[in-house]
Amino acid sequence: MSLPSPWRQFFPGILALDTQQQVWLDSAATAQKPQAMIDSLCQHYKNTVANVHRAQHQPGERATRSFEAARKDIKHWLQADPQDVLIFTKGTTESINLLCQALAHHLQAGDEILISAYEHHANLLPWQQLAKNLNLTLTVLPMEPTGHLDIEYAIAQLSTRSRILAISALSNVIGHSQNLQPLLNAAQKQGVWTLVDGAQAAVHQRPNLQLLDCDFYVCSSHKLYGPDGVGILLARERSVRALRPWQFGGEMVRHCGYHNAEFLPAPLGFEPGTPSIANIIAFAATLNWLKTLDIHAIAQHEATLHKAVLDGLRARDMQIIGSPNCALVSFNAPNVHHADLALLLGEQGIAVRAGHHCAMPLLQHLNLAGALRVSLAMYNNSNDIDQFFNALDQSLEILQ
Ligand SMILES: Cc1ncc(COP(=O)(O)O)c(C=O)c1O
Incomplete structure (x- = not known):
């Protein structure tokens, strides 16, 4: 699947990250900013x-x-x-x-x-x-x-x-x-x-x-x-x-x-x-x-990327938390500590969030010490997802 984002061009921060070979999948923590802002x-x-x-x-x-x-x-x-x-x-x-x-x-x-x-x-x-x-x-x-x-x-x-x-x-x-x-x-x-x-x-x-x-x-x-x-x-x-x-x-x-x-x-x-x-x-x-943007097109774009993330995680037998249906997914790799995985992903230029996500009681309730989270925004594209999965595969080869 190749899915470019028509809105990526409006976000100088994302374009700068591209040149640094960094992939931003942490928009639920904070979003990159458009030129208009x-x-x-x-x-x-x-x-x-x-x-x-x-x-x-x-x-x-x-x-x-x-x-x-x-x-x-x-x-x-x-x-x-x-x-x-x-x-x-x-x-x-x-x-x-x-x-x-x-x-x-x-x-x-x-x-x-x-x-x-x-x-x-x-x-x-x-x-x-x-x-x-x-x-x-x-x-x-x-x-x-x-x-x-x-x-x-x-x-x-x-x-x-x-x-x-x-x-x-x-x-x-x-x-x-x-x-x-x-x-x-x-x-x-x-x-x-x-x-x-x-x-x-x-x-x-x-x-x-x-x-x-x-x-x-x-x-x-x-x-x-x-x-x-x-x-x-x-x-x-x-x-x-x-x-x-x-x-x-x-x-x-x-x-x-x-x-x-x-x-x-x-x-x-x-x-x-x-x-x-x-x-x-x-x-x-x-x-x-x-x-001024087409919000339905953005929702459709995010939904397509979200499905690609879910499909890829399921294909690799990752443990997904709950049934996410919107823009983000938290998961763990079996027998791998979330912090180790986040570190290796970070070293490969993938920005995801790891830890308790300011929801400690929820994670305790789920019997989890933490989890990784991939979160999406309008500027993400299929290349971001491909790079995430490449880095995930490399990391799992080392850790599992
Ligand atoms: C669901 C939810 N509520 C509240 C907050 C707190 O937002 P802020 O840190 O911008 O005050 C967050 C931040 O991640 C959140 O995800």
Whole structure:
């Protein structure tokens, strides 16, 4: 099979890796960046530097306009309602920490938070620590060996004590995408706040927040081909009112005295301090560029490569974790330590991820010390996959 990527040309980082004979199969950790993003950053730093929301001068007004236009563009990409509120954070991790702190005042001992067995530490640790601090119950919804959540079972776990359901739309280890809406609907009917972690899912399927009915949605720019250090928390108008400011500082106050203060409503009340202005504007530019691409063609391309990876791993009797159906696959070679294999692959120029993938409880549950992960993006091509399998074969000859 020969499958070039029509989008590879737009990613200078990938082209540079080509000249260094490096193959990037670690996009689930972070994605390479398109020229559109780099151009936006350069343009901002060359021409439009100013702080936002505070200056009376023209450069400040221009920067504020671009910043708020970025917020609007990102909401548009998420296909959110105009009334939904988009709060900028440093990433998915910070968005979830924000939610934890901002909802804490509604919770009391005995209340329940539900997560799935396959959550990234980012969607486990904040809730785990909150549960410890407030004597809450943290319920872990089990998954099938395929990585599929049993939705009926999960719905049956909801009770009058349940207050928050926080769940990932695509696990960074298992890569199994499924329809969560029935569970989200059931939770909402019982007055449970629902959070969807879209850090991985948003990359491979453009979110439609009008169809996906949840209270809160989070994702990170850097996995979505955008700059580092930017994340979003999209909150429904009805849900954002439940949040209480969690960090404090400049530009979030309506009024401030020595002993009391009154805060602005979201989003600004949740964005104290100088935001990551250039990166946020460049994130919007990246998403605007993504909008010009044929997303069905990209999905088809990634699916073809994903099948080639799965077929090749199965042909070599690798132990695949679960039943991945989207863009990534984690596996182990029988009788080979994942770290040894990753080292040999790395020496041959193949960048894959190895370890516990920030999902230690999941790997413990699967009785695994770790695993390797191949993850794909629009710029990968069949040559990347061929090189991966050549290197895998060479490594296995040494290790097995
Ligand atoms: C499913 C999932 N959730 C959350 C995160 C955390 O994202 P970030 O490190 O950008 O905050 C990741 C990162 O790998 C992830 O894969």
